[in-house]
Amino acid sequence: MQAGIAAAPKRAGAIAAAENRAGWLFAAPAALGFLLFVLGPMAASLWYSFTNLTISGKWSFIGLSNYRNMFSGNDIYFYHALGVTARYVAMSVPLKIGYAFLLATLLNQPAHGKSVFRAIFYLPTIVPGVAISMIWMWLLNPDLGLVNELLRAAGLPTSKWIYSKDTVIPSLSFMSVWTTGTIAVVFLAGLQDIPRHLYEATSLDGGGAWSRFRHVTVPLMTPTIFFNLCTTLIGSFQVFAEAYIMTGGGPDNASLFYVFYLYREAFTYTRMGSACAIAWVLFLIIMAVTALVFKTSDRWVFYEGGR
Amino acid sequence: MVNPTTASRVSSRRARMAGRARKAGWMACVYALLAAGAVFSLLPLYWLVRSSLMSMAQIFRLPPIWIPNPPRWDNYVKAFSVVPFGRYYLNSGVITLVVVSGTVITSSLSAYAFARLRWKGRDAIFACLIASMMLPFAVTMIPLFVGWSRLGFSNTYVPLIVPAWFGGGAYNIFLLRQFYMTIPRELDESAFVDGAGYLTIYARILTPLTRPALIVVGIFAFMGSWNDFLGPLIYLSSSSKYTVSLGLRMFQGMYNAEWHLMMAASAAALLPVIVVFFIGQRYFIEGITLTGIKG
Secondary structure, eight states, X not given: OHHHHHHHHHHHHHHHHHHHHHHHHHHHHHHHHHIIIIIHHHHHHXXXXXXOOBTTSOOOBOTTHHHXXXXXXXXXXXXXXXXXXXXXXXXXXXXXXXXXXXXHHHXXXXXXXXXXXXXXXXXGGGSOHHHHHHHHHHHTOTTTOHXXXXXXXXXXXXXXXXXXXXXHHHHHHXXXXXXXXXXXXXXXXXXXXXXXXXXXXXXXXXXXXXXXXXXXXXXXXXXXXXXXXXXXXXXXTTXXXXXXXXXXXXXXXXXXOHHXXXXXXXXXXXXXXXXXXXXXXXXXXXXXXXXXXXXXXXXXXXXXXXX | OXXXXXXXXXXXXXXXXXXXXXXXXXXXXXXXXXXXXXXXXXXXXXXXXXXXXXXXXXXXXXXOOSSOSSOOTHHHHHHHHHSXXXXXXXXXXXXXXXXXXXXXXXXXXXXXXXXXXXXXXXXXXXXXXXXXXXXXXXXXXXXXXXXXXXXXXXXXXXXXXXXXXXXXXXXXHHHXXXXXXXXXXXXXXXXXXXXXXXXXXXXXXXXXXXXXXXXXXXXXXXXHHHHOOHHHHHHOOSGGGOOHHHHHHHHHHHSTTOHHHHHHHHHHHHHHHHHHHHHHHHHHHHHHHHHHHOO
């Protein structure tokens, strides 16, 4: 009897120890992956950013020189690339979020064939980046492209799109709307989570469709808008393949996106140390922008259960 | 003289009819917008296929021809012969297969540990993983490149496939953990009482029940690996090792005025993802929904 009582906690302890061991063992790939492919490289990157490491492996410690070089304007492309990227983010993020919200609202209506439309809207997001670039280069071709052809047929003015300094960023922003299906699907899930009875309550109060949208849909969707805003912002700051393939950063560096600028520094000019400094500044900018969105979220994001 | 009750009946019927008309008008508007959105999504893809089946002369004709007649399937043969796309397909296929298996196996093992087992440091490590999703790839890109090169693995597939076998990315672990949380704990607890080990519970109970989620993770890994451009661009230097995306890029450099061939090559690169998308479409959208909202 006595022995039985004593053995129970001991066995429970043994089970807990075994579970602890098993937990570590099962999570080992992820934990190791985090150390080897995230934390380690992060630390290395920070360290490299204070050196003049080149692709050949030669390096010496140069303190803050890389950063000073960027911020002093010595490297004329830093502020330029930052400006190009900021313009792209400012144009493409609202367009993508707005269009995705519209699509999700439409998909949330009692229409037939909704799952077909949903699949169609999602389809462009699975196209490989290189193929997306090729398709749009062809569509936006100033002489033979479909877009100018349609504009001409409608009697509207045509454009040089990605082949002119002034229109390249708006063109790439417009193109980014094509792959907004993922955001739309997330919005749709949010819309479907809104309880029916809230809409019915507004109707009973005599509210029309607009008032239902304004006072029920929008407030209850703010958490989803917030989530999509953060992920889209982070993604848009890192756009690369489109510019690399379609414009080569041109014309006249007009589409030299920040990550392209970083890539060029690392793999064309082989300045690894300086490229790491560029990468860390990007990281800090993304964190600052996300923190800003988080900070303002108190004022516009509504959580049903309170916070 | 109209009977007042009749009058009110008429007016209420009128209101009902007006309401129905308004609703019909609204739905017509919804369908029109849905159709416009569908055109915007599909037209570029149609134009890709259309242009891939035309001769050079046809493609340059203005106003444009909408339906290639006769369709020139020959373009595909030509695109595959001027650049060894067959080889690139094989390369991409091998990389993708190894990445998908690594991702599915290791992310589900880790997700099981995070969702079900109690161990010291679990929550801290999970928080680290989630935070790492915010990290721009640019930060780790250069040290990883330097590291792999020092180890002698540049111009091999090792840097492209090995990371997939170490957890397969925080996003996938997170997604699977969310799925595991929805399965009643009693199932594995009763198996445990019956003497099943942790590996048995994972393999015999949770894996069959989470098959849809594993498919989602597999599809995400497939898309990510097949569509990856920057990774192969950095690591692969000899053209015999190129992936489809890199090959397409090289093709563009060589034949940049021959739109019909470029479109054929692009359409061929797109085909596998389209097939996978249509097979797994249902699971796919479920997966995005789960990570986007229920998080």
